[in-house]
Amino acid sequence: MSRVAIIVGAGPAGLTAAYELLQRSDVKPIIIEKCDVIGGLSRTIEYKGNRLDIGPHRFFSKSDRVMDWWMTMMPVQGLPGQEVEISYHNQKRTIPVSPDGPAPDDVENVLITLQRQTRIYYLRKFFDYPISLKLVTFTNLGLARTIRIGLSYMKAMAMPIKPESNLEEFFTNRFGRELYLTFFKDYTEKVWGIACSKISADWGAQRVKGLSIVKVVTHAAKKMLGSVTDLRQKQTETSLVEQFMYPKKGTGSMWQEVADRVLAKGGEIRKDSEVVRFITEGNQITAVEIKNSVTGAVSYTHLTLPTNREV
Numbered sequence: 001m002s003r004v005a006i007i008v009g010a011g012p013a014g015l016t017a018a019y020e021l022l023q024r025s026d027v028k029p030i031i032i033e034k035c036d037v038i039g040g041l042s043r044t045i046e047y048k049g050n051r052l053d054i055g056p057h058r059f060f061s062k063s064d065r066v067m068d069w070w071m072t073m074m075p076v077q078g079l080p081g082q083e084v085e086i087s088y089h090n091q092k093r094t095i096p097v098s099p100d101g102p103a104p105d106d107v108e109n110v111l112i113t114l115q116r117q118t119r120i121y122y123l124r125k126f127f128d129y130p131i132s133l134k135l136v137t138f139t140n141l142g143l144a145r146t147i148r149i150g151l152s153y154m155k156a157m158a159m160p161i162k163p164e165s166n167l168e169e170f171f172t173n174r175f176g177r178e179l180y181l182t183f184f185k186d187y188t189e190k191v192w193g194i195a196c197s198k199i200s201a202d203w204g205a206q207r208v209k210g211l212s213i214v215k216v217v218t219h220a221a222k223k224m225l226g227s228v229t230d231l232r233q234k235q236t237e238t239s240l241v242e243q244f245m246y247p248k249k250g251t252g253s254m255w256q257e258v259a260d261r262v263l264a265k266g267g268e269i270r271k272d273s274e275v276v277r278f279i280t281e282g283n284q285i286t287a288v289e290i291k292n293s294v295t296g297a298v299s300y301t302h303l304t305l306p307t308n309r310e311v
């Protein structure tokens with residue numbers, strides 16, 4: 001009997017793992033997904049004839065292997081030349097292109113290259129995404145809110161929370177409680193689906209790389225003294241417009257394509273099924289308890305362990 005791997009969740013990680021198992025081994029992946037849509041946070045939802053992504057996604061990685069993997073799943077549109085530059089959060093790289101690639105109008109599954117600026121609409125104003133602590137950000141916030149932010153920042157500097165054990169404390173210690181409540185709390189909880197108090201502090205470090213109030217104040221002081229030229233400011237603004245790769249039919253169509261390939265190769269995807277519990281014997285998982293997300297019915301998938309299995 002071939003071996004089976006239970007994968008929890010049909011998001012990018014689960015689908016990639018399933019596809020790679022099918023490519024490289026005889027292990028049959030069974031993906032258990034609690035929703036009726038695949039793609040996880042990278043899904044595309046259809047609503048009244050429109051296709052909506054949960055968040056603005058860019059297919060950008062510093063790793064050639066990851067970029068190649070995506071481009072194997074979905075070809076890049078035909079473009080003149082041999083390569084184009086793409087960017088994400090001010091990082092840049094090139095990707096190979098060919099004039100022989102598909103024309104976006106002719107095919108459904110194609111990575112098109114787009115130029116876009118991503119912004120947050122808040123208080124009827126546009127803020128940079130990811131949020132940057134530039135002067136215009138505070139101008140948009142208004143004087144009263146900025147004063148509150150300043151005071152609460154000073155309080156955080158004078159009396160930081162120690163030990164810093166979760167993301168809420170991480171943000172509060174670095175930006176003050178007021179700025180945390182304004183920009184980080186609701187936003188982070190909405191997009192990641194978890195309260196900041198339940199996310200580890202380490203995670204915060206990679207999300208807010210380069211954001212520092214000290215840098216903002218230094219920059220503002222230099223500007224007042226005239227040592228920051230207009231040209232530099234112009235370059236900062238321009239860099240917010242980025243060129244990137246994007247599946248023509250939304251982020252989720254990439255993951256739908258991977259799901260289709262997983263199914264074609266003999267993998268299984270069970271939707272509307274939530275993994276509730278693993279049942280173990282010693283240190284081995286013998287079964288998975290699954291609840292149907294629609295009916296609430298509970299079922300079990302048993303795993304047959306090969307004899308002489310090394311753990």
Ligand SMILES: Cc1cc2nc3c(=O)[nH]c(=O)nc-3n(C[C@H](O)[C@H](O)[C@H](O)COP(=O)(O)OP(=O)(O)OC[C@H]3O[C@@H](n4cnc5c(N)ncnc54)[C@H](O)[C@@H]3O)c2cc1C
Nearest residue numbers: 009011012013032033034040041042055057058191274275
């Ligand atoms: C607003 C926003 C913008 C983003 N922008 C980018 C970007 O530009 N570029 C980029 O590379 N990444 C971006 N990301 C991050 C990207 O979406 C995630 O890194 C990626 O979706 C993580 O994939 P995952 O499979 O690990 O988890 P998820 O996408 O969270 O998928 C997990 C899946 O598991 C399912 N699940 C959870 N618990 C259970 C259970 N008990 N039983 C069964 N199923 C379960 C969930 O329903 C879900 O489908 C962005 C994310 C957000 C929110």
